């Protein structure tokens with residue numbers, strides 16, 4: 001789901017990154033969107049100007065292109081398009097441009113043939129494999145990852161399952177990514193319903209398990225998609241730590257019986273009370289979970305689907321995969337609700353925030369335990385909560401004010 005865009009009207013294209021796409025092909029998109037082409041190549045500039053008119057091309061010398069989009073070039077393209085931050089999307093094939101673009105609340109679309117796990121932890125709003133896929137997605141109005149789209153209030157049901165290459169001991173495994181998870185230190189944390197749904201659903205509290213049905217439906221859709229190209233034999237989830245409730249129990253049971261595949265959970269166990277992983281480094285995490293999981297039987301040649309909710313370093317999944325492989329698994333495919341997103345420097349510290357109009361305290365996004373709907377609350381005894389719709393309106397106003405007013409004076 002685009003982080004802040006509701007209606008996409010304009011595209012800002014990192015033109016040089018599409019050197020292998022014929023320049024005239026963008027005409028397929030200029031019918032439906034206002035477009036600006038950014039280039040640091042003088043010949044490209046002339047060609048794009050011929051095809052799409054001078055007022056739609058932004059030339060940036062190489063040294064400025066390195067930092068693009070910057071606040072200055074962002075303000076410039078908004079002017080050129082006569083649109084707001086929340087109405088445009090950046091499109092690129094390049095990771096540096098992608099990283100810069102992610103510091104704005106505009107949409108970001110990344111065109112790439114493959115996504116590694118590293119790259120998936122700084123993920124764009126929309127990811128697609130080439131120009132044809134890009135044109136099709138934009139025409140269809142696809143807004144992002146399957147999980148994020150399905151959970152988003154009043155959204156449609158169509159979203160992307162992104163195949164991520166997950167490397168374990170030199171071998172590559174397929175990880176199906178259904179969305180992004182923005183943790184507490186990320187500016188998107190309080191602005192992202194999907195992340196709130198995932199964390200409230202697994203934390204002990206009123207909303208515990210409220211999203212189980214929805215998440216089950218996401219896993220089902222993914223398995224149905226996988227079945228087109230894979231013969232799946234077995235399914236399991238990351239085993240719960242000793243003495244902990246297995247919150248995937250019902251989900252795995254239903255997925256197994258639905259697909260008539262073997263449920264491995266009864267024989268796949270966690271035997272070590274490894275430390276809670278939050279504060280530790282990648283190395284520590286790997287050694288913490290080493291030998292923590294044991295499968296009690298052989299599964300020679302089987303294709304196993306392994307399910308988890310949030311992945312951060314991937315150490316737990318790696319340990320599970322190693323054990324499944326050690327017991328003979330032919331192929332292991334992971335399905336994860338969200339990959340934890342690193343770094344969030346929206347104007348360094350200027351991320352939009354919601355304050356209670358009664359007491360002035362910061363508000364938090366919550367999940368209604370009856371129907372799973374989202375709202376914001378400050379927990380003050382006499383304060384009123386704010387509906388998601390109203391909160392979103394206020395957040396969008398903040399985002400637009402900051403960029404449209406403050407940044408317009410920047411000189412390119």
Ligand SMILES: [Zn+2]
Pocket residue numbers: 356357358359360361378379380383384
């Ligand atoms: Zn309050």
